[in-house]
Amino acid sequence: MAVMRVKLNQKKRVKLAQGLWLMNWCSVLAGILLFGLGIYVKIELKQQSEVMASAESHFVPNSLILMGLVACCLNAFTGKVCYDSLDPTKYVKWKLILKPYLMFCILFNIFMFVVAILCFVTRGPLEDTLAQGLKNAMRYYKDTDTPGKCFMKKTIDLLQIDFKCCGNNGFRDWFEVQWISNRYLDFSSKEVKDRIKSNVDGKFLVDGVPFSCCNPSSPRPCIQHQVTNNSAHYSYDYQMEELNLWSQGCREALLHYYSGMISNIGILVFLIWILEMAVMVGLRYLHTSLENLANPEDPEGESEGWLLEKSLKETFKSLLESVKSFGKLNQVEAEGDEENGTPAITTVS
Missing domain, CATH: 1.20.5 (Single alpha-helices involved in coiled-coils or other helix-helix interfaces)
Structure with missing residues (x-):
């Protein structure tokens, strides 16, 4: 027994075809929008690719680009079919391919639904790749003379300034890495020798941060060296000086920015998925109602359309x-x- 049967006369079929034609061209515009958003997200992620551990985060923008292209092609074709369905002589050439075409539409809609879900659950993988990527990037901050890594200082400084953040989880992360290059250290100085000897790995670690961690809203000149030494600065308590350095870590700042952007896109993808499902269901009714015409040469007759031929x-x-x-x-x-x-x-x- 057919599922969700409806009876359609010529007037209703014409209205259905015209409505589907309009919806399909709206879907083409939606596909162009998805393609553009995919390019935009990909560019945004590419800008911070140096502080990301892997390219896994590019799956969503790549999927958006693919979906946008496929949606434009599918809906343009469906619009043509709906337009030709008004003329029985033109519709005959599409009858044989409509069934496999509808199967392909089902697969495409399943893929779109999965991508919409992924837009909401991408926070976890994105957080992992940012945490590891930022940790590695901070280690190369001092390597301004190393080929392939000489740009890392500029990248991190611009990142911390633009996103108003400091370190991976906070400014204390800079205390655990040597971010000052050896070429700027005086190895004849007793203080430098003592700091290097006191560290197991022979690194020059200080309780200081790069200048890009400084908050310009601070009422006093930025204190970026001996941050935790209250006696080294007049009228200073590092636990109370909240405005001196950015308190938010860059991982949290980037995660909030990208996950918020991708989640909003996920809502849009879900709405477009609903539109695509409506188009597919409407095309199924139009296809079955035209197939069930008692006399195909007499388009004015009444016929039945359904969603599924069997239960x-x-x-x-x-x-x-x-x-x-x-x-x-x-x-x-x-x-x-x-x-x-x-x-x-x-x-x-």
């Missing part, structure tokens, strides 16, 4: 049987190739 249980069972028979057919052909070197001929009833 959900029967549809699922037939799909499962089709997959099983396809698997058995491939298995028999493979055995035939191994035994006689020629493809096996099978008969499927």
Whole structure:
């Protein structure tokens, strides 16, 4: 028994075709928007690729670009089909390909729904890649003379200034890495020698931070060296000087920026998915109602349209049987190739 049957006369079919035509061109515009947003997110992530541990975060923008292109092609084609459905002589050429085309639309909508979900759950993987990437980038801050790493100081300084952040989780992260290059250290100085000897790895560690951690809103000149030494500065308490340095870590700042942007895009993708589902359902009704015309040469007659030709249980069972028979057919052909070197001929009833 068909699921969700409706009766459509010529007037209703014409209105359905016209409405679908309009919805499809709206979907084409939505596809262009998805493509543009994918490019935008990819550029935004690319700008901070030096502080990201992997390229896994680019899956969402790449998917948006692909979805935008596919959506434009699919909906432009569907719009043409809906337009031709008003003329029976033109519609005849589309009848054979509409069923496999609808199957492809189902797969595309499943993919779009998955990407919409991923936009909301991408925070976890993004946080991991930012945490590891920032940690590695801070280690190369001092390597301004090393080929391939000489740009890292500028990258991190601009990052901390633009996003008003300091370090990975906070300014104390700079106390754990040597961010001052050896070329700017006086190794004849007792203080430098003592600091290097006191460290197991032989690094020059200080309780200081780069200038880009300074908050310009601070009422006093920025204190970036001996940050935790209250006696080194007049009228100073590092635990109370909240305005002196940015208190937020760059991982949190970047995560908030990117996850918020991608989540908003996820809402848009979900809305476009609803539009695509409506178009697909409408096309199914139009296709079945035209197929069920008693006399195809008389378009004025009334016909039935449905969403599924059989019940959900029967549809699922037939799909499962089709997959099983396809698997058995491939298995028999493979055995035939191994035994006689020629493809096996099978008969499927």
